[in-house]
Amino acid sequence: xxxxxxxxxxxxxxxxxxxxxxxxxxxxxxxxxxxxxxxxxxxxxxxxxxxxxxxxxxxxxxxxxxxxxxxxxxxxxxxxxxxxxxxxxxxxxxxxxxxxxxxxxxxxxxxxxxxxxxxxxxxxxxxxxxxxxxxxxxxxxxx
Numbered sequence: 001x002x003x004x005x006x007x008x009x010x011x012x013x014x015x016x017x018x019x020x021x022x023x024x025x026x027x028x029x030x031x032x033x034x035x036x037x038x039x040x041x042x043x044x045x046x047x048x049x050x051x052x053x054x055x056x057x058x059x060x061x062x063x064x065x066x067x068x069x070x071x072x073x074x075x076x077x078x079x080x081x082x083x084x085x086x087x088x089x090x091x092x093x094x095x096x097x098x099x100x101x102x103x104x105x106x107x108x109x110x111x112x113x114x115x116x117x118x119x120x121x122x123x124x125x126x127x128x129x130x131x132x133x134x135x136x137x138x139x140x141x142x143x
Contacts, residue, residue, distance in 0.1 A: 017081050017084065017085045018047050018048060018050055018085075019048075020081060021047045021078055021081045021082070022044050022047045022048050024077055024078050025040055025043055025047065025063075025074075025078070027074060028040055028071060028074055031071065032067055032070075036063070036066055039059060039063050040063060042059050043056065043059040043060060043063050046059055050141065053086055053138070053139035053140060054113055054138055054139050056139070057082070057086065057113050057116070057139045058112055058113040058114075060078060060082060061110055061111060061113065061115075061116075062112065063075075064078075065109075065111050082102070082106065083101070083102050083106055084142075085141060085142055086102055086139050086141055086142060087101070087102055087140060087141075087142050088105070088116075088120065088139060088140075089136075089137070089138050089140045090120060090137050091136050102139070105119060105120070113139070116137075117137045120137050121135060121137070
């Protein structure tokens with residue numbers, strides 16, 4: 001008699017936060033106007049590629065500005081994923097400068113990454129005695 005043993009259990013890798021974020025964006029397509037799809041496609045691509053977090057955040061803010069009023073929950077979930085996985089890096093020369101967290105900044109209604117950068121620079125200006133001539137602000141993935 002032939003005994004059939006159960007198939008071995010295979011542990012599938014846990015999806016990354018980027019995969020989860022892309023899935024949330026995909027869920028927006030059937031419920032959003034077609035004229036917003038190009039922005040959503042670009043956002044999904046940037047989340048999956050993970051090559052330019054500045055652009056990904058800028059696209060998120062643009063999508064959020066257009067769609068969040070009608071689709072609050074997906075944008076809340078995306079914001080939570082982004083703030084848990086990305087951070088703002090500010091630097092002046094070779095020195096890091098502490099600024100508001102990305103979570104704090106995304107609770108405000110900034111319309112673009114340029115708005116976020118202006119808010120960070122304004123905060124640094126208001127709280128710094130020695131303001132350096134050049135301050136860089138960029139979005140990086142947390143490790």
